[in-house]
Amino acid sequence: MRVRVEGTVQGVGFRPFVYRLAAELALAGWVLNDSRGVLIEAEGEPEALARLLERLRSDAPPLAIVERVSEERLDPNGEQVFRITESQDRGEADAAVSPDVATCEDCLAEVMDPGDRRHRYPFTNCTNCGPRFTIVCGVPYDRPLTTMASFEMCDRCRAEYEDPLDRRFHAQPNACPDCGPSVRLTDRAGRAVAEGNEASLEATALALAEGRIVAIKGIGGFHLACRADDEAVVAELRARKHREDKPFALMAPSAETALELVELDDAAGRLLASRERPIVLAPRRPNAPVAPSVAPASRELGVMLPYSPLHHLLLGDAGAPLVLTSANVSDEPIAYRDTDALERLSGIADLFLLHDRPIETRTDDSVVRVVADRPQFLRRSRGYVPRDLPLDARRPILACGAELKSTFCLARDGRAWVGHHIGDLENYETLRSFSEGIEHFERLFAVRPEIVAHDLHPEYLSTKYALELEGVEAVAVQHHHAHLASCLAEHRAAGPAVGAIFDGTGYGTDDTVWGGELLLGDAMGFERRGALYPVPMPGGERAIHQPWRMTCSWLLEALGPEPPLPPLIAAHVSAEEWQKVGELAASGLASPLTSSAGRLFDAVAALCGIRAEVNYEGQAAIELEGIADASEPGEYPLPGDELLDARETIRAILADLGAGVPVPVVAARFHNGVARAAARACARIAEEEGIDLVVLSGGVFQNRLLLERTTEALEHAGLRVLTPRLLPPNDGGIAFGQAAVAAATH
Ligand code: ZN
Numbered sequence: 195m196r197v198r199v200e201g202t203v204q205g206v207g208f209r210p211f212v213y214r215l216a217a218e219l220a221l222a223g224w225v226l227n228d229s230r231g232v233l234i235e236a237e238g239e240p241e242a243l244a245r246l247l248e249r250l251r252s253d254a255p256p257l258a259i260v261e262r263v264s265e266e267r268l269d270p271n272g273e274q275v276f277r278i279t280e281s282q283d284r285g286e287a288d289a290a291v292s293p294d295v296a297t298c299e300d301c302l303a304e305v306m307d308p309g310d311r312r313h314r315y316p317f318t319n320c321t322n323c324g325p326r327f328t329i330v331c332g333v334p335y336d337r338p339l340t341t342m343a344s345f346e347m348c349d350r351c352r353a354e355y356e357d358p359l360d361r362r363f364h365a366q367p368n369a370c371p372d373c374g375p376s377v378r379l380t381d382r383a384g385r386a387v388a389e390g391n392e393a394s395l396e397a398t399a400l401a402l403a404e405g406r407i408v409a410i411k412g413i414g415g416f417h418l419a420c421r422a423d424d425e426a427v428v429a430e431l432r433a434r435k436h437r438e439d440k441p442f443a444l445m446a447p448s449a450e451t452a453l454e455l456v457e458l459d460d461a462a463g464r465l466l467a468s469r470e471r472p473i474v475l476a477p478r479r480p481n482a483p484v485a486p487s488v489a490p491a492s493r494e495l496g497v498m499l500p501y502s503p504l505h506h507l508l509l510g511d512a513g514a515p516l517v518l519t520s521a522n523v524s525d526e527p528i529a530y531r532d533t534d535a536l537e538r539l540s541g542i543a544d545l546f547l548l549h550d551r552p553i554e555t556r557t558d559d560s561v562v563r564v565v566a567d568r569p570q571f572l573r574r575s576r577g578y579v580p581r582d583l584p585l586d587a588r589r590p591i592l593a594c595g596a597e598l599k600s601t602f603c604l605a606r607d608g609r610a611w612v613g614h615h616i617g618d619l620e621n622y623e624t625l626r627s628f629s630e631g632i633e634h635f636e637r638l639f640a641v642r643p644e645i646v647a648h649d650l651h652p653e654y655l656s657t658k659y660a661l662e663l664e665g666v667e668a669v670a671v672q673h674h675h676a677h678l679a680s681c682l683a684e685h686r687a688a689g690p691a692v693g694a695i696f697d698g699t700g701y702g703t704d705d706t707v708w709g710g711e712l713l714l715g716d717a718m719g720f721e722r723r724g725a726l727y728p729v730p731m732p733g734g735e736r737a738i739h740q741p742w743r744m745t746c747s748w749l750l751e752a753l754g755p756e757p758p759l760p761p762l763i764a765a766h767v768s769a770e771e772w773q774k775v776g777e778l779a780a781s782g783l784a785s786p787l788t789s790s791a792g793r794l795f796d797a798v799a800a801l802c803g804i805r806a807e808v809n810y811e812g813q814a815a816i817e818l819e820g821i822a823d824a825s826e827p828g829e830y831p832l833p834g835d836e837l838l839d840a841r842e843t844i845r846a847i848l849a850d851l852g853a854g855v856p857v858p859v860v861a862a863r864f865h866n867g868v869a870r871a872a873a874r875a876c877a878r879i880a881e882e883e884g885i886d887l888v889v890l891s892g893g894v895f896q897n898r899l900l901l902e903r904t905t906e907a908l909e910h911a912g913l914r915v916l917t918p919r920l921l922p923p924n925d926g927g928i929a930f931g932q933a934a935v936a937a938a939t940h
């Protein structure tokens with residue numbers, strides 16, 4: 195009998211699994227990997243063959259995803275034994291590079307077992323777990339082409355590696371204390387403070403307990419770690435990281451301790467413990483034992499569980515949650531090389547816990563939360579990348595994404611690979627990371643792009659990169675169209691759909707800045723059927739960092755010339771500045787028009803006294819959501835069909851604030867008003883077109899309150915709502931959408 199198994203069945207221990215199964219069922223024959231998956235020929239008792247077919251699905255190894263099992267009758271050719279055969283055409287085409295996988299239960303048990311030879315060994319892994327994508331330098335995925343190449347396996351490790359019955363059969367990063375990588379603790383100058391695994395771990399535990407900040411090299415890059423319960427040290431870390439207000443992520447020793455920090459429903463709990471081990475954002479518990487500086491002004495905490503043996507050991511030693519935040523200074527990419535880390539982090543970390551297994555590709559922790567019982571990605575990176583998504587592309591495509599939260603996407607032959615989170619593509623360091631990442635993926639997945647898709651914005655570095663490539667056909671994709679197409683494509687929905695695409699900014703086809711868009715379309719094309727009332731963005735980009743400028747602009751539109759300085763802003767902005775910005779907006783100089791929903795949220799947040807200036811895009815809006823009283827049912831008017839006129843909304847807010855209505859109520863009424871208006875406008879377009887599909891995407895729909903209220907209203911109107919689930923609604927999802935548009939049109 196010949197059996198073909200398709201799905202995620204390579205690099206996951208599938209062949210040894212088949213080998214063990216065959217041995218148990220007394221079957222002869224062979225198993226191998228080929229370009230379509232796993233191929234088996236087996237002969238033996240008919241009953242045993244039937245059992246094999248069943249168990250290929252039911253007993254598959256943990257990391258395997260069996261999509262199809264098909265069989266074909268063959269005459270037995272007298273095989274006597276069962277063998278694992280060398281891979282056929284083990285070429286570039288289907289290199290089994292999987293995402294990095296959190297330490298499995300079996301490995302963890304060994305690490306914790308004093309009698310095991312891997313007791314407290316920080317680099318323990320097996321076929322079911324360990325680093326993958328972050329250590330791969332090329333294909334085929336074999337030890338010499340990983341960053342483990344320089345470590346020669348000792349006899350015992352080699353024996354495991356070569357034994358088809360062993361859990362470590364062909365585990366490329368296999369290692370032990372005798373032959374594998376080790377950690378060492380250094381000071382800021384790189385001088386050894388402790389050598390060897392155990393001494394370094396002990397010294398690190400002690401330093402952390404004493405309130406020191408330690409840079410720790412992990413799987414995809416460095417983290418900065420410190421006690422989470424000590425306000426002095428957390429505040430010190432915040433100060434050393436500069437103008438950083440973003441919440442720090444936490445790592446909890448166990449699911450039980452995580453539950454003391456945040457409220458987790460079933461879906462969030464599963465996500466937290468999943469082998470992808472993302473940072474899960476969840477509502478913080480009122481008495482969560484963490485210092486205030488961990489996540490100032492945030493209702494949520496980001497929590498993850500240990501995902502490498504090193505983490506398990508550190509957290510086990512600490513016995514309490516640690517701050518474990520990406521090691522970078524403000525917006526730079528995460529540090530991942532030892533020398534680079536020592537250089538860039540010497541002003542932040544007191545000590546460095548280094549190890550000698552190089553990281554090939556820096557990969558940030560993924561960030562996910564649960565909305566309506568399903569994951570919503572804020573950042574898709576470690577643990578998920580480079581898992582592919584289906585995409586019907588006739589010609590090989592490279593899509594370059596946008597600018598903020600940059601990712602790229604490569605596609606060919608029905609598959610698309612969305613790259614790791616690069617960061618904000620605003621400087622040389624990130625641009626290099628971007629171009630190296632693209633070249634790496636092109637090699638790993640054998641994509642030679644014939645088409646390069648890019649944003650319409652002429653000044654994005656990603657656009658410039660795309661237009662400089664030679665021998666490819668360039669395809670410009672409008673930003674919000676890409677958001678719409680991305681969501682449709684990940685759901686395998688053809689559309690057309692109405693899309694409410696709300697985000698910060700994106701270049702429009704009329705050369706103005708869009709961001710509160712009502713689109714009708716599919717991957718082939720779109721029409722702009724409506725938008726938020728556009729207002730000037732006084733000072734352009736500066737308005738992103740100073741939301742009060744948007745308040746000024748909106749008041750100018752809502753009230754007329756020389757709007758009064760609102761009392762809640764007066765503490766932060768002088769009357770003179772306010773007047774100047776008002777004049778700037780009125781003049782239209784350096785004040786591009788924008789229909790951005792993100793900027794409207796900023797304006798309202800500043801008007802409510804939440805925050806006049808921010809350190810990262812969307813901060814004021816996030817805090818506005820955080821403060822909203824979710825039990826408030828009221829809403830502000832936001833009239834209009836094609837043009838949603840938020841001037842009335844602004845006037846209603848002013849009236850409420852003037853009457854002393856509490857800010858949490860105002861914030862809720864604002865959210866409700868926008869949700870209702872968006873739903874009403876989408877429903878109208880859907881009815882006109884005789885369709886029932888609506889897409890909600892764009893970074894503003896990371897706002898849970900807005901997303902939930904809008905979805906409710908749309909579903910109440912009998913419409914089907916799609917939101918991004920495999921990729922972020924923010925610009926991290928743009929590249930895939932660009933690829934979808936290029937695939938559909940070329
Ligand atoms: Zn394992």
Ligand code: ZN
Pocket residue numbers: 347348349350351352369370371372373374
């Ligand atoms: Zn060894």
Ligand code: FE
Pocket residue numbers: 673677697698699700892893924925
């Ligand atoms: Fe966007």
